[in-house]
Amino acid sequence: MFIKQLQVKNFKCFRDITFENLAIPNGDKGSGLNILIGENGNGKTTFLESINYLTLNSYSIENKLSINDLNENEFEKFGVLFDKIREIIEK
Numbered sequence: 001m002f003i004k005q006l007q008v009k010n011f012k013c014f015r016d017i018t019f020e021n022l023a024i025p026n027g028d029k030g031s032g033l034n035i036l037i038g039e040n041g042n043g044k045t046t047f048l049e050s051i052n053y054l055t056l057n058s059y060s061i062e063n064k065l066s067i068n069d070l071n072e073n074e075f076e077k078f079g080v081l082f083d084k085i086r087e088i089i090e091k
Contacts, residue, residue, distance in 0.1 A: 002024045002025070002032075003022055003051065004020075004021075004022055004024060005018060005019065005020050005021075005022065006018070006019040006022065006047075006050065006051065007019075008046075008047075008050045011046065011049075011050050011053070012043075012046045012049070013041075013043050013046050014043060014046060014050070019047065022034055036048075
């Protein structure tokens with residue numbers, strides 16, 4: 001599978017952006033090579049994460065838990081749960 005164009009909306013630092021004319025291998029040496037260049041915080045990693053997000057299946061997306069998904073009360077509950085799990089493992 002090759003990505004010719006990638007449109008990203010409302011993902012991390014990207015609100016609405018389209019990456020066009022991505023290089024696709026044609027058999028020549030070095031063809032299909034895309035290089036990401038930019039200052040810190042410009043979205044190079046976010047670009048790669050958006051492609052990674054496309055490769056996730058529905059099961060892994062539905063069951064992915066991020067620390068950003070938790071409010072303060074939920075974080076405390078999970079913190080206690082993780083401490084209990086740690087205690088059980090260490091015994």
